[in-house]
Amino acid sequence: MNNELSFEKAIKRLEEIVSILESGDLSLEQALEAYSEGVKLSSYCNTKLEEAEGKMIKIINENRDYKEIEMDNEMKE
Amino acid sequence: MPKKDIEDVRVFTVTEVNLYLRQLFERDLLLSHIYIKGEISNFKVHTSGHAYFSLKDRESRVKCVMFKSNLSRLKFMPEEGMQVVIRGYISIYERDGQYQLYAESIIADGAGELYKAYEQLKSKLSSEGMFSEEHKKPLPLLPKRVGIVTSPTGAAIRDIISIGRRRNPNIDIYLYPSLVQGEKASIEIAEGIKYFNRYSDVDVIIVGRGGGSIEELWCFNDEAIARAIFESHIPVVSAVGHETDFTISDFVADVRAATPSAAAELVFPDKQQLISYIKKIEGHLYSSMVSYIKDKKILLNSLTSRSSFRHTETKILNYRQSLESMKQNLDKAIKNTIEDQRNNLYIYNEKLNILNPASYLNKGYAYIKNKKTGELIKSIKMITNDDVLNIHLKDGYASAVVISICEGDKNE
Numbered sequence: 001m002n003n004e005l006s007f008e009k010a011i012k013r014l015e016e017i018v019s020i021l022e023s024g025d026l027s028l029e030q031a032l033e034a035y036s037e038g039v040k041l042s043s044y045c046n047t048k049l050e051e052a053e054g055k056m057i058k059i060i061n062e063n064r065d066y067k068e069i070e071m072d073n074e075m076k077e
Numbered sequence: 078m079p080k081k082d083i084e085d086v087r088v089f090t091v092t093e094v095n096l097y098l099r100q101l102f103e104r105d106l107l108l109s110h111i112y113i114k115g116e117i118s119n120f121k122v123h124t125s126g127h128a129y130f131s132l133k134d135r136e137s138r139v140k141c142v143m144f145k146s147n148l149s150r151l152k153f154m155p156e157e158g159m160q161v162v163i164r165g166y167i168s169i170y171e172r173d174g175q176y177q178l179y180a181e182s183i184i185a186d187g188a189g190e191l192y193k194a195y196e197q198l199k200s201k202l203s204s205e206g207m208f209s210e211e212h213k214k215p216l217p218l219l220p221k222r223v224g225i226v227t228s229p230t231g232a233a234i235r236d237i238i239s240i241g242r243r244r245n246p247n248i249d250i251y252l253y254p255s256l257v258q259g260e261k262a263s264i265e266i267a268e269g270i271k272y273f274n275r276y277s278d279v280d281v282i283i284v285g286r287g288g289g290s291i292e293e294l295w296c297f298n299d300e301a302i303a304r305a306i307f308e309s310h311i312p313v314v315s316a317v318g319h320e321t322d323f324t325i326s327d328f329v330a331d332v333r334a335a336t337p338s339a340a341a342e343l344v345f346p347d348k349q350q351l352i353s354y355i356k357k358i359e360g361h362l363y364s365s366m367v368s369y370i371k372d373k374k375i376l377l378n379s380l381t382s383r384s385s386f387r388h389t390e391t392k393i394l395n396y397r398q399s400l401e402s403m404k405q406n407l408d409k410a411i412k413n414t415i416e417d418q419r420n421n422l423y424i425y426n427e428k429l430n431i432l433n434p435a436s437y438l439n440k441g442y443a444y445i446k447n448k449k450t451g452e453l454i455k456s457i458k459m460i461t462n463d464d465v466l467n468i469h470l471k472d473g474y475a476s477a478v479v480i481s482i483c484e485g486d487k488n489e
Contacts, residue, residue, distance in 0.1 A: 006217070006219075007217075007218055007219035008217065008218035008219065011218065011354075011355075011358075014355075014358050014362070015358060017362065018358060018361045018362050018365055021362065021365035021366060021369055022361075022365045022368075024368075024369055024372055026369075028373065031366065031369050035362065035366045038359075038362040039359075039362070042355055042358060042359045042362065045351075045355050046352070046355060048219065049219070049247065049348060049351055049352060049355075050247065051221075051247050052247065053246060053247060054242075054245075054246055054247050054248045054249045054250060055249040055250070056238075056249075056250050056252075057249065057250065057251045057252065058229065058251075058252045058254065059251065059252065059253045059254070059272065059277075061253075061254075061268070061272070066272065066276060068251070071250075071252065
């Protein structure tokens with residue numbers, strides 16, 4: 001578990017920003033600030049989605065001596 | 078076989094044999110009226126309303142059918158694993174050549190032993206609060222790593238991998254291979270869950286297996302698995318068998334999936350869907366900003382065109398105009414005044430010229446001052462005898478002494 005912003009938190013904040021902007025209660029300065037935060041968040045979410053190709057790992061348990069190995073090709077299909 | 082032999086013997090049709098056997102069964106005193114005890118398995122009610130199932134014990138099983146009319150008379154619905162005594166008869170279903178037990182009534186012989194143990198464990202864990210909603214952890218929206226505890230050769234892992242990869246190829250898949258049936262399976266599955274909690278940082282765990290008989294799924298009704306799931310700090314999805322199968326692990330898990338495929342769909346978010354969702358929010362973000370600005374513009378316009386504002390504007394215009402005309406008037410007034418003054422000055426000048434005493438002196442008039450005091454003498458009363466007076470004429474003055482004073486007589 002790391003401390004970086006999670007995908008769902010980013011999405012939630014993004015949704016929040018949109019609804020605040022839609023309410024129209026902000027000063028122009030605040031609105032511009034919110035908008036630019038929103039743009040940053042959405043590009044962050046897109047980056048998160050495009051992170052490297054997922055690994056396929058099989059755990060081998062030899063008397064509680066664990067090893068992680070690449071899955072066989074047949075399992076990956 | 079020589080043709081002659083065949084002609085000599087009687088050859089039966091399949092139907093005839095099945096009919097014969099059926100009559101044989103039905104004439105049999107034991108089979109035509111029998112009580113059998115066993116455990117109900119695969120109980121299904123067909124759309125026709127008839128029930129089909131098996132009755133079994135440890136070694137063997139017999140196919141059973143219960144017609145709608147008999148079924149409707151039962152005071153309970155037979156269930157999987159239920160230990161029962163069935164009254165009925167055994168006969169042949171001619172079409173399939175299959176013998177079966179025709180159940181006329183079913184007596185519950187207490188709950189089946191397996192079922193009893195299941196119920197006991199379920200109520201025990203439930204009373205400990207292990208099924209309660211407050212302990213359920215939400216699944217991550219976008220896991221980075223998914224841990225799976227199941228058989229490496231079963232249908233479950235194949236389904237999960239193919240669905241998971243298709244929906245989102247960027248998510249890591251970690252498989253902890255385990256048995257998924259038999260006594261040792263429970264321990265291995267529990268160990269798999271613990272492994273992920275101790276040594277790996279997967280974001281969610283799927284435990285499960287594909288469909289099978291109730292006995293095959295039974296290992297998921299084990300207390301060790303239940304506790305491992307309950308103690309997991311990583312969210313656990315339980316996916317055992319089919320939609321209709323419920324195991325203890327389903328109750329303890331944070332989420333129960335009907336099947337392993339359903340688990341994959343719950344755990345692996347569809348990448349395209351997420352992308353289009355983000356696109357949608359981006360659209361909202363943009364359009365809300367645009368409409369924010371539009372709103373402010375409209376507000377500004379409405380403020381400036383509002384009557385009070387316009388009124389003020391007109392007022393200002395009016396003031397400006399009147400100010401202008403006032404200024405013109407003032408200018409004119411000043412000009413006039415100057416003109417008037419100039420005229421007056423001229424007139425005064427003329428008048429002054431007329432009033433200038435020197436002009437009188439030119440005509441022969443004189444003025445008199447007291448020599449001593451310098452006073453202008455305007456009246457006879459200002460003079461006494463022996464005063465010295467200066468008589469001023471046009472071109473000089475003379476001093477004279479008063480000899481006599483005669484008041485009141487203007488004419489000399």
